[in-house]
Amino acid sequence: MNRKYELVYVVSPDATDDQVTDLHTQVEAIVQRLGGQIEKTENWGRRRLAYEIGRHKEGTYVLELINGSGELMKEIDRRLKVSDLVIRQLVVRIDEVQEVIERTRSKRSEGSRRRRIARGLPPDRAPGEGQRGDSDDDRDDRFDLSEDMR
Amino acid sequence: MNGRKSFGGGGSSSSGGGGGRGGRAGQNAQTGKDGQQRRPMFRRRKVCKFCADKIDDINYKDTRLLMPFVPERAKILPRRISGTCALHQRKLRVAILRARQLALIPYTAE
Numbered sequence: 001m002n003r004k005y006e007l008v009y010v011v012s013p014d015a016t017d018d019q020v021t022d023l024h025t026q027v028e029a030i031v032q033r034l035g036g037q038i039e040k041t042e043n044w045g046r047r048r049l050a051y052e053i054g055r056h057k058e059g060t061y062v063l064e065l066i067n068g069s070g071e072l073m074k075e076i077d078r079r080l081k082v083s084d085l086v087i088r089q090l091v092v093r094i095d096e097v098q099e100v101i102e103r104t105r106s107k108r109s110e111g112s113r114r115r116r117i118a119r120g121l122p123p124d125r126a127p128g129e130g131q132r133g134d135s136d137d138d139r140d141d142r143f144d145l146s147e148d149m150r
Numbered sequence: 151m152n153g154r155k156s157f158g159g160g161g162s163s164s165s166g167g168g169g170g171r172g173g174r175a176g177q178n179a180q181t182g183k184d185g186q187q188r189r190p191m192f193r194r195r196k197v198c199k200f201c202a203d204k205i206d207d208i209n210y211k212d213t214r215l216l217m218p219f220v221p222e223r224a225k226i227l228p229r230r231i232s233g234t235c236a237l238h239q240r241k242l243r244v245a246i247l248r249a250r251q252l253a254l255i256p257y258t259a260e
Binding site for chain 1: 204206207210211248250251252253254255256257258
């Protein structure tokens, strides 16, 4: 059973870059051993935590997209829990959600195409046609995460 | 504080409207026609942000999207204030819970 998972883990700020990459290779090794593959790895770098974990105020976030079985993810989760360097981890299954998103998206665009044809317009929107202007909500200044932390 | 203001805009204006209504009700009682003009209260109709902007994916990694829904005390903004539809509020809730777990969003403000 091949499923898609998303793994995010937060590495303690005391860890060196080498230790972070080392952790990544460990994860990779487990994935390969249990017959999965890593689709993508993203290092978000050092970020401020929204709240203190232990006594840490910062952490290095790493995101991995993994194809594999539930057993595989269980093993990775277990290993990360044991590791002292990892202060938080989250595994989320994403294939089903992505499907739903894809479906709603195609449904919407199809619906709009059908309606446009019914109105005698070309099926695709010309760039800039009927776009909503920027509303006030777009300039909400509460987006800055780091300021909100304290 | 700001986020509260932007979303509480509906709330505060409604309370202002309520005051206005009280005043007018008094007028109406004087003029004698009470029934028809009971409610000249304007409340901005709230629209689900996710429906309006066609955001399909409420992702826990997108803190920029989530932050306006956890004002001040970092509690999840209720539907009755934000106007989010039931479907999207459920998705939003899950996203916020996940983001909290990863310390992307606070559980509470000190």
